[in-house]
Amino acid sequence: MEQEFWQARWRENRIGFHEAAPNSLLIKHFSRLGISAGQSVFLPLCGKALDLDWLLSLGLRVTGVEFNQGAVEEVFARLGLTPDVSQAEGLIRYQSGELALYAGDFFALAPAHLGAVDAVYDRAALVAVKPEDRQAYAAHLNRITGTAKQLLIGFDYDQSLMDGPPFSVPGSVVEALYQGSHEISLIEERAADGRIGERCNALEQAWLLTPFS
Numbered sequence: 001m002e003q004e005f006w007q008a009r010w011r012e013n014r015i016g017f018h019e020a021a022p023n024s025l026l027i028k029h030f031s032r033l034g035i036s037a038g039q040s041v042f043l044p045l046c047g048k049a050l051d052l053d054w055l056l057s058l059g060l061r062v063t064g065v066e067f068n069q070g071a072v073e074e075v076f077a078r079l080g081l082t083p084d085v086s087q088a089e090g091l092i093r094y095q096s097g098e099l100a101l102y103a104g105d106f107f108a109l110a111p112a113h114l115g116a117v118d119a120v121y122d123r124a125a126l127v128a129v130k131p132e133d134r135q136a137y138a139a140h141l142n143r144i145t146g147t148a149k150q151l152l153i154g155f156d157y158d159q160s161l162m163d164g165p166p167f168s169v170p171g172s173v174v175e176a177l178y179q180g181s182h183e184i185s186l187i188e189e190r191a192a193d194g195r196i197g198e199r200c201n202a203l204e205q206a207w208l209l210t211p212f213s
């Protein structure tokens, strides 16, 4: 049912979450992750974000997962890459060079699909998850990435003003989800633009999550 909701959004081109350029908070704060060429970054619920291209351009190994197969295929086409396509235990793996994207359900990913993950970049992924599934999302993300460090970009707004997704994920929720595994710091917050900014005065927030060693 959740999958059908998102597939309908893609079919009907209701993808206001897709940005026309790499996310500016990613560009500004990426270096805080302390990773460089040859290391790996995982993007849960990646859509067809241009963030993928930007991270690849840094020489990183980039892995993502996305329900919508068309979105995955569009990323490779956009990059001029012809992927190898294979079945991967319930998901479809598209791979070319340093880019591997899985078409299918995030919750079906196992650690073996990803291998070693040096960092996670979550933009509009946690906020896309229904509140009742957040705990499972965060626990699964930690499990499949070996509790990697994380740059997390989300929204904080008055949930009574708008139905999600994107849902409001205030600091108290980030704390509740990750305080057992990571040190959490808010590195920037700014007025969100677009519809969510106009309707709800939402704040767009960037968090750095550093695992306890």
Ligand SMILES: C[S@@+](CC[C@H](N)C(=O)[O-])C[C@H]1O[C@@H](n2cnc3c(N)ncnc32)[C@H](O)[C@@H]1O
Residues within 6 Å of the ligand: 006, 007, 017, 018, 019, 044, 045, 046, 047, 048, 049, 065, 066, 067, 068, 104, 105, 106, 107, 123, 124, 125, 128
């Ligand atoms: C709000 S969008 C964000 C996409 C991307 N991170 C971006 O910044 O453009 C959320 C995406 O997650 C996908 N999605 C939602 N639940 C998923 C799941 N359980 N497994 C895989 N993809 C999922 C949706 O199809 C949608 O493309």
